[in-house]
Amino acid sequence: MISLYTIGFTKKSAERFFNLIRDNGVKQLVDIRISNSSQLSGFAKGSDLDFFVKEICHIPYTHITDFAPTKDLLDRWHKKEVTWEQYEQEYRSILKERNILKNHSIKKLNGACFLCSEDTPDYCHRRLLAEYIKQHSKEEVTIKHLI
Secondary structure (H helix, E strand, O other): OEEEEEEEOOOOOHHHHHHHHHHOOOOEEEEOOOOOOOHHHHHHOHHHHHHHHHHHHOOOEEEOHHHOOOHHHHHHHHOOOOOHHHHHHHHHHHHHHOOHHHHOOOHHHOOEEEEEOOOOOOOOHHHHHHHHHHHHOOOOEEEEEEO
16 A cells, blocks of 8 residues: 655644654655745745755655646646646646656655645645546555645
8 A cells, every 4th residue: 555645835834844744654755846946935945845854754855846737837827827627637647748657656655745835735736646646556545635
């Protein structure tokens, strides 16, 4: 069985964020944002997260842009040029086109927590990614959203 987690950093204190990761037994934090270096990210900038998760949670941090939407898709979503349903469909097509299930070992993602900025998974690609993996994996997959 493969266990996947998701988390967003928006509207969370650093204390709550890192406690959620540690207390749920997450084995690795996988950043799935297009860019992980924005000053608006606060404690969630990639270089800082790499340090914090090692020191606080004793787990590795990785940034996998193959799991991110395209900048074009994200921009069109923010400008309301596409509906959420259109976003979902296009994002899933991107994952399929990138052949993520063959290019990334799903077994190695066991215990991984997908990180993005949205505070809840409802309208976030981290939920879509986890569901895509669950739907297309030969392994049994469970998903837990840390909110």
